[in-house]
Amino acid sequence: MSHFDEEIKLQTQAPGRYTRSMPDSWNIGTVPNGGYLMTLAVRALTQQVPQHPDPFSVTVHYLRPAVANEPCQIDAQILRTGATLSTGRATLSQQDKSRLEVLAAFGNLEAGAQAGGQTAAQTSTTIAAPDAPPPEQCIVRSSELQGVDLPIMNRLDIRLHPNEFRASPAGKPQMTGWIRFKDGRPPDSLSLLLFADSFPPAIFGLIGMVGWVPTIELTVHVRRRPAPGWILGQFRTHDLADGRMIEDGALWDSSGALVAQSRQLAMLRRRD
Amino acid sequence: MSHFDEEIKLQTQAPGRYTRSMPDSWNIGTVPNGGYLMTLAVRALTQQVPQHPDPFSVTVHYLRPAVANEPCQIDAQILRTGATLSTGRATLSQQDKSRLEVLAAFGNLEAGAQAGGQTAAQTSTTIAAPDAPPPEQCIVRSSELQGVDLPIMNRLDIRLHPNEFRASPAGKPQMTGWIRFKDGRPPDSLSLLLFADSFPPAIFGLIGMVGWVPTIELTVHVRRRPAPGWILGQFRTHDLADGRMIEDGALWDSSGALVAQSRQLAMLRRRD
Numbered sequence: 001m002s003h004f005d006e007e008i009k010l011q012t013q014a015p016g017r018y019t020r021s022m023p024d025s026w027n028i029g030t031v032p033n034g035g036y037l038m039t040l041a042v043r044a045l046t047q048q049v050p051q052h053p054d055p056f057s058v059t060v061h062y063l064r065p066a067v068a069n070e071p072c073q074i075d076a077q078i079l080r081t082g083a084t085l086s087t088g089r090a091t092l093s094q095q096d097k098s099r100l101e102v103l104a105a106f107g108n109l110e111a112g113a114q115a116g117g118q119t120a121a122q123t124s125t126t127i128a129a130p131d132a133p134p135p136e137q138c139i140v141r142s143s144e145l146q147g148v149d150l151p152i153m154n155r156l157d158i159r160l161h162p163n164e165f166r167a168s169p170a171g172k173p174q175m176t177g178w179i180r181f182k183d184g185r186p187p188d189s190l191s192l193l194l195f196a197d198s199f200p201p202a203i204f205g206l207i208g209m210v211g212w213v214p215t216i217e218l219t220v221h222v223r224r225r226p227a228p229g230w231i232l233g234q235f236r237t238h239d240l241a242d243g244r245m246i247e248d249g250a251l252w253d254s255s256g257a258l259v260a261q262s263r264q265l266a267m268l269r270r271r272d
Numbered sequence: 273m274s275h276f277d278e279e280i281k282l283q284t285q286a287p288g289r290y291t292r293s294m295p296d297s298w299n300i301g302t303v304p305n306g307g308y309l310m311t312l313a314v315r316a317l318t319q320q321v322p323q324h325p326d327p328f329s330v331t332v333h334y335l336r337p338a339v340a341n342e343p344c345q346i347d348a349q350i351l352r353t354g355a356t357l358s359t360g361r362a363t364l365s366q367q368d369k370s371r372l373e374v375l376a377a378f379g380n381l382e383a384g385a386q387a388g389g390q391t392a393a394q395t396s397t398t399i400a401a402p403d404a405p406p407p408e409q410c411i412v413r414s415s416e417l418q419g420v421d422l423p424i425m426n427r428l429d430i431r432l433h434p435n436e437f438r439a440s441p442a443g444k445p446q447m448t449g450w451i452r453f454k455d456g457r458p459p460d461s462l463s464l465l466l467f468a469d470s471f472p473p474a475i476f477g478l479i480g481m482v483g484w485v486p487t488i489e490l491t492v493h494v495r496r497r498p499a500p501g502w503i504l505g506q507f508r509t510h511d512l513a514d515g516r517m518i519e520d521g522a523l524w525d526s527s528g529a530l531v532a533q534s535r536q537l538a539m540l541r542r543r544d
Contacts, residue, residue, distance in 0.1 A: 056516070057489040057537045059331040059375055061359050063352045079373055080335045085488065087333050089361070089373065101351055101361065103331055103375040105488050105537070109514075123479055123540070125445065125512045173397065207395060216357065216377050217329040219491050221518055221537055223511065239495065239530060240397045242381075244328070246493055246533055258511060261518055263535055265329045265377070265493055268395070 002185035003155055004194075007036075008043050016076050018044045022094065024068035027151040032066040034100070034215055035197030036152075039190055041090040041102040044076035046190070049086040052106040054189040056085070059103045059219040066092070066099045084111070109189060109225050127261075129252040130234050135159045135178040141200060146209045156198055157182045165200075167208035173237035175202040178230045186228040187259075192251055195231050196220045196262040202235040202247050203268060211270040216244075218264040229254030235262075243268050274457035275427055276466075279308075280315050288348050290316045294366065296340035299423040304338040306372070306487055307469030308424075311462055313362040313374040316348035318462070321358040324378040326461040328357070331375045331491040338364070338371045356383070381461060381497050399533075401524040402506050407431045407450040413472060418481045428470055429454045437472075439480035445509040447474040450502045458500040459531075464523055467503050468492045468534040474507040474519050475540060483542040488516075490536040501526030507534075515540050 007025065010018035026036035038060045046053055066072065076090035090102040132138075138159030143150045145165060161176040179195045180187065187195070197220075201213040235249040249262040279297065282290035298308035310332045318325055338344065348362035362374040404410075410431035415422045417437060433448040451467045452459065459467070469492075473485040507521040521534040 057333075059489070059491060061329075061351075061375060061377060063359055079333075079370060087335055087373065089375070098351060101359065101375060103333060103361070103373060105333055123475070123512055125478075125510060127510050203395070206397075217331070217491075219331060219489075219535070223513060223516075223518075238397060238399050239533065240395060241495060244495075246495075258513075261511060261535075263491070263493075263533075 002181060002183050004181060004185055004191065008039055010040070010044055010074065016048070018074045018076065019071060022066060022068055022070055022072045025151055025155055027068055027149070029148045030068065032068055033152050033198065034060070034062055034218065035194040037066055037092060037100055038102065038193050038197065038218070040072070041074055041076065041092050041100065042104060042190060042193060044074040044090050045078065045088040045104060046106055048076065048078050048088070049081055049106055052086045052108055054107055054109040054225065055104055055193060055220070055222050056107050057105045057219065057221050058193055059217065061101045061217050062215050063101060064097055064099050067094050070094050109222065126258050127250055129232055129256045130176060132161055132176050132232060135230055138162060138177060139165045146200060152198065155182055158198060160200070164205045167206060171206045173203045173206040174234065175199050175205050176234045178232055180230050187226040187231055187253070189222045189225050192222050192226065192260040193220050195233065195251060196249055196260055199233055199235055201266065202237045203240065203245060211268060213266050213268055216265045216267065218262065220260055220262045222260045224257055224259045226253035226259045227255045227257070231259070240268065274453060274455050276453060276457055276463065280311055282312070282316055282346065288320070290346045290348065291343060294338060294340055294342055294344045297423055297427055299340055299421070301420045302340065304340055305424050305470065306332070306334055306490065307466040309338055309364060309372055310374065310465050310469065310490070312344070313346055313348065313364050313372065314376060314462060314465060316346040316362050317350065317360040317376060318378055320348065320350050320360070321353055321378055324358045324380055326379055326381040326497065327376055327465060327492070327494050328379050329377045329491065329493050330465055331489065333373045333489050334487050335373060336369055336371050339366050342366050381494065398530050399522055401504055401528045402448060404433055404448050404504060407502055410434060410449060411437045418472060424470065427454055430470060432472070436477045439476070439478060443478045445475045445478040446506065447471050447477050448506045450504055452502050459498040459503055459525070461494045461497050464494050464498060464532040465492050467505065467523055468521055468532055471505055471507055473538065474509045475512065475517060483540060485538050485540055488537045488539065490534065492532055492534045494532045496529055496531045498525035498531045499527045499529070503531070512540065
């Protein structure tokens with residue numbers, strides 16, 4: 001079993017109430033990665049609606065940092081289940097304090113638009129994958145680059161575009177790169193939530209790998225189940241004001257298909 | 273008092289519990305507009321945290337259509353309040369069934385980044401307003417164009433780009449236009465939530481004003497308090513597959529400043 005599958009296993013305490021230990025293996029610095037935490041909350045929801053295994057839309061608000069090596073509790077409630085869609089909310093708590101709140105919709109990405117009994121739209125349009133050097137020509141995301149411990153890099157293999165991983169005169173607020181599980185686990189719709197929150201902030205492409213960029217809110221839309229292999233990600237910030245910014249992202253699978261989009265509101269706190 | 277201010281007034285039943293009648297004046301066809309419903313839920317939250325009057329990030333999931341001329345109840349809970357940010361969730365119900373669920377963060381858009389006691393980032397970047405013909409050269413959104421009753425057009429003045437309001441050989445999934453309250457009420461941060469959900473779907477610019485586009489989830493980020501006057505909106509769909517699509521939007525005020533961004537996941541159900 002892969003590390004990820006092992007480390008998102010939940011124990012059921014009561015209907016809708018789950019617990020597990022919080023490993024430090026997904027840490028950024030001393031704090032568990034928000035994308036990993038999101039997958040825990042979403043798993044607590046999807047296992048209640050097995051007919052709708054794929055997250056269509058997941059919004060997470062980060063209320064307080066999670067604490068590694070302390071148990072966590074997840075309270076997950078399905079609000080509505082229909083033929084094609086379920087909606088639910090979940091709270092992840094530690095030490096009796098809520099750490100994150102999730103609101104999400106789920107369905108089945110393989111069922112297609114026919115499942116609702118409506119005629120599927122024939123129209124289709126997508127966002128093409130950007131050009132990027134192959135993974136072996138990219139730079140491994142590392143503690144040395146960022147000046148912070150990255151235990152998560154024992155779980156994930158992340159390669160950054162050689163022109164974007166540090167600020168340069170031609171720098172722009174963009175981060176492109178590749179991601180996969182280090183132990184070879186193939187990507188699935190759940191892991192795209194993690195991958196959407198595992199790259200360095202796009203703003204580092206403009207200002208360098210300095211500062212602290214806490215996420216207020218992150219929404220991920222999963223659009224397709226990914227093919228096996230590397231996932232290509234591109235993240236951009238076009239809107240930064242008063243120390244808060246919007247970062248847009250997209251993920252493509254090894255076949256070039258768009259598999260997820262993301263958008264987050266984050267704060268930029270520079271080191272001085 | 274403006275119609276909008278009158279029609280978002282809530283009666284307090286108990287701490288965190290509010291009620292009001294559901295007017296039909298914001299209807300699209302026979303159903304109250306989702307943007308209007310969102311402002312009701314958000315108002316129930318913001319009036320609990322007067323120090324944080326501006327919605328920074330609001331996500332709404334539409335569970336069931338609301339019912340005009342039936343009373344509604346809103347249960348709104350603040351999950352966390354900090355120096356610069358409050359987070360809360362709200363449920364709008366009618367006839368004992370939840371109609372929409374909101375998860376949102378609030379703050380003060382005039383306080384600036386200093387409020388957190390951290391050094392504000394000097395860096396700033398924004399999205400420029402697109403070119404658009406002035407409102408008087410645009411087409412009024414109307415029942416005749418869309419083939420559906422639009423009582424909401426007695427409340428809002430909406431003008432659509434003359435090249436985008438209907439499908440054409442050069443059509444693209446884009447909708448640009450102007451919006452303001454019909455009774456002259458100036459825009460504020462709350463009303464941007466309504467405005468972000470009051471244009472016809474961008475996909476109509478590609479396929480014509482046909483079909484039904486129910487929103488699954490909508491997230492709006494308010495970035496600045498708007499100046500008085502018209503609000504310019506532009507909405508685009510780059511990602512449509514299996515009958516579900518992502519629509520991105522942005523709103524600019526009369527000074528040209530970006531005041532909000534939006535993204536929604538919606539279903540496309542064509543008329544056959």
